[in-house]
Amino acid sequence: MHRLIFKILVTAACLTVFSLAAEAQFKEDAFNQSYYDGADSLATKDSVDRMWSFKEFFHGVAHHDSTLRIGSLFAGSTVFIGSEQFYNRQYWKLPVVYAGIGAGLGMGFHYKGLYDKSKEAYDAAYELDPETTVTVDKHSKDMATYMFASAGLVYWATLMDGIVNYKKDVKNQAGKATIYSILLPGLGQIYNHEAWKIPLYWGLMAGSYHYYSVNRKNYKRFKRIHNEITAEGSTYSGYYTAERALYFRNVFRRYRDYSMVCIIGSYLLQVIDANVFAYMQDFEVSDDLSLKVTPAVISPYGEYACGTSAPRFSFGQGAFGDNAIGIKVGVTF
Numbered sequence: 548m549h550r551l552i553f554k555i556l557v558t559a560a561c562l563t564v565f566s567l568a569a570e571a572q573f574k575e576d577a578f579n580q581s582y583y584d585g586a587d588s589l590a591t592k593d594s595v596d597r598m599w600s601f602k603e604f605f606h607g608v609a610h611h612d613s614t615l616r617i618g619s620l621f622a623g624s625t626v627f628i629g630s631e632q633f634y635n636r637q638y639w640k641l642p643v644v645y646a647g648i649g650a651g652l653g654m655g656f657h658y659k660g661l662y663d664k665s666k667e668a669y670d671a672a673y674e675l676d677p678e679t680t681v682t683v684d685k686h687s688k689d690m691a692t693y694m695f696a697s698a699g700l701v702y703w704a705t706l707m708d709g710i711v712n713y714k715k716d717v718k719n720q721a722g723k724a725t726i727y728s729i730l731l732p733g734l735g736q737i738y739n740h741e742a743w744k745i746p747l748y749w750g751l752m753a754g755s756y757h758y759y760s761v762n763r764k765n766y767k768r769f770k771r772i773h774n775e776i777t778a779e780g781s782t783y784s785g786y787y788t789a790e791r792a793l794y795f796r797n798v799f800r801r802y803r804d805y806s807m808v809c810i811i812g813s814y815l816l817q818v819i820d821a822n823v824f825a826y827m828q829d830f831e832v833s834d835d836l837s838l839k840v841t842p843a844v845i846s847p848y849g850e851y852a853c854g855t856s857a858p859r860f861s862f863g864q865g866a867f868g869d870n871a872i873g874i875k876v877g878v879t880f
Contacts, residue, residue: 599619599622599623603615603616603619604619604620604622604623604627604630607619607634608620608623608627608630608633608634610636615634616722617713617714617722617723617726618722620634620709620713621706621709621710624705624706624709625706628644628645628648628702629641629645631705631706631710632708634709634713635712635713637712640708644705647697647698648698648701648702650698651694651695651696651697651699651701652694652698654690654694655691655692655694655698657691657694658690658691658694659687659691661687662683662684662685662687662688664684665682665683665687666683668681669682669683703730707730707731710723710726710727719828720825721822721825721826723738723825724738724739724821724822724824724825725821725822725825727821728817728818728820728821729818732748732752732814732817732818733745733817735817735818735820735821735822736748736817736820736821736824738821738825739824739828741824744817744820748813748816748817751809751813751816752810752813755807755809755810755813756806756810758806758809759803759806759807759810762799762802762806763803766796766799766800766803769787769792769793769796770796772785772787772792772796773789773793773796776789776792777789837878838877838878839878840874840876840877841874841875841877842872842873842874843872843873843874843875844871844872844873845871
């Protein structure tokens with residue numbers, strides 16, 4: 548149970564950090580430097596000077612600023628739950644959100660408490676009598692898991708709902724496509740009308756997870772064998788030696804780590820794909836494509852470019868003196 552709570556907290560933290568790091572790519576240049584000249588009264592301050600700020604977020608949520616960026620809204624909503632619904636003026640959803648998350652967490656901690664009590668009672672009874680009939684309340688453990696999972700699902704649905712309803716009248720939002728892919732791999736591709744890519748990315752992630760599971764299982768197996776062999780007073784009489792078991796343990800641990808890197812890499816790749824191709828939806832190329840290649844004389848003195856005089860020839864530096872023969876390529880699109 549502690550492991551489940553830890554995973555939920557880590558997932559929430561990763562979403563927050565990732566959204567803050569990726570926000571600069573939502574319709575903006577991914578750089579921190581400023582090109583704003585304070586002395587120029589006509590210049591407009593660069594929007595990437597500040598990646599995220601409480602002032603921008605709360606002013607937008609309070610409807611004092613209608614230009615709140617989707618990345619800023621999403622990043623803040625991972626911590627201030629319900630901010631997206633408030634910004635979208637869907638206030639009636641807030642009681643549902645808080646009730647769903649609160650009920651899930653409350654019932655989860657309730658059943659966890661019941662399980663912990665039964666576990667303490669079992670441990671105490673086992674010390675007195677190894678043949679005790681006292682049992683652990685596994686039902687409470689399972690219910691606690693389901694309740695915490697339901698709270699996490701409501702939290703995820705809250706974030707997704709806020710992004711779906713963000714400026715629904717605006718099409719081709721790169722930020723929306725990116726966050727879709729963060730929350731649900733492949734959804735950004737659907738938003739970009741490129742659903743054919745979903746089997747590719749899901750296949751990469753599923754295959755990587757398969758190898759992660761196999762390598763993790765073998766790593767645990769050889770770790771157990773190695774511990775049995777090297778334990779004090781060991782009576783292990785199996786096929787493997789301590790050195791051989793250690794070798795396989797390290798190999799499968801390394802392969803397990805590689806598989807995890809592939810899972811994360813596949814996930815990030817589909818997020819980047821959704822972001823990049825959302826930008827490219829507005830990139831238009833004319834059907835009038837042409838390529839023109841012509842010979843050209845390159846003159847360092849610029850006579851041909853300026854049309855001032857005939858080229859100077861210096862027989863001591865080749866047939867064309869300081870000039871050179873080249874090719875001029877012109878592309879029209």
